[in-house]
Amino acid sequence: MRRRPGIGGLQTAAAARDQYRLLGENVAKIKTDLMKEQLATFRSQLEDFARKHKNDIRKNPAFRSQFHEMCAKVGVDPLASNKGFWAELLGIGDFYYELGVQIVDICLATRPHNGGLINLQELCHLLRQRRKSDRGVVSKDDCLRAIGKLKVLGSGFEVISVAKRKLVRSVPTELNKDHNEILELAQAQGYVTVEEVERRLSWTSGRAIDALDTLLDEGLAMIDDGHQDGKRRYWFPCVSPISSSIGVDS
Amino acid sequence: MQKLGEFKLPPFFNYPPYFTLQPVRDTRDKQIQLWKDLILDYCKTQKVFVIGLEEEFPLFSNPVIERSLTHEARETFLSVLVVEGRAEWMDKFHRKCLILWHRIEEWAEILVQFARDNGLEDGVVTIEEIRFGTESQGTELQGIDRTILNRALKILEQKGKLVVFKGTSTDDEGVKFSL
Known part of the structure; x- marks a missing residue:
């Protein structure tokens, strides 16, 4: 059936459009309300959960880490703001801010020795010593989380992975792949020689020397000419176990 | 360690x-x-x-x-x-x-304090006594190097706080304080 043109036809069409719009708005409103309701339920449940397990979250690093994971999955960041119920409930924001400040402190204090690159394990160790009151309660996961929060400062705090180890960088040095490979090689003994780098990585001596020189200039490496074989060794304080005792009285 | x-x-x-x-x-x-x-x-x-x-x-x-x-x-x-x-x-x-973990001037101060502590403001003491005597035992002056001691004494002498007098041998060199 063909609609005939005319004022009546136009009015009908307009009325139909209005109807559709109204209906659409209604559906959207119902959906939003439902969402809101679900969110409220979820939020109250999460609050209940957090309240119930408050002590676990505070004291047990493994539990804390899982709690964070769960929050991340549903898109909640308990650290996003220090205000609001998470902070009031758990004081969890303060905890990480405190860690963050202490991490910056440690990185600065050890920088002259390690050139601004520190082993995550060593950092945790120093952090625990500093927080004597709750020794052992800070996990690597907590460290990583606190460092993640430091990124907003734009000061170049970053975690880099070298082989299986994680290193925390507190200076804006760009380490390329060559440097990383050398650091990885150095993890075995704490040092490398030019020969070793050439042999193990199949590099030309120019490439090896160039990379090592950069690491020296950045303060990440130190030379050692004292071995009886007369070969220069390049030590890396950031990967050497001995550096864990620097600045710490055992 | x-x-x-x-x-x-x-x-x-x-x-x-x-x-x-x-x-x-x-x-x-x-x-x-x-x-x-x-x-x-x-x-x-x-x-x-x-x-x-x-x-x-x-x-x-x-x-x-x-x-x-x-x-x-x-x-x-x-x-x-x-x-x-x-x-x-x-x-x-x-x-x-x-x-010189203490500068010479600091050693001079320590000497003055030593004299005061032992009631030697106008007294006489030998170099040997300063270095190895009972009064200096347990103080920083015990066993002080001869060169450093002489330099500290010289500073105090210039300030008129003491007079160094020589004996017949180096053993009986002495100091008269006048603080």
């Missing part, structure tokens, strides 16, 4: 590269700082007044990691102390170095 007698050695003493002078300036500055502090600290607690660069000195080598400082490194560390007034070369070839 490694020890030299009663002296606790810092961790860097076991890290081989600290025994090689570092080519990069920032790293070397830090290295020098650590060594400077170690040398002063060691000399003060062990009452070492003179370091001979060519002689055995416990801090100059670490048998545990088989490293020792080169002559150049020894001279560099001590030279920085000299620049800061914490040491003095005793000969122009830089073979011997006098370590």
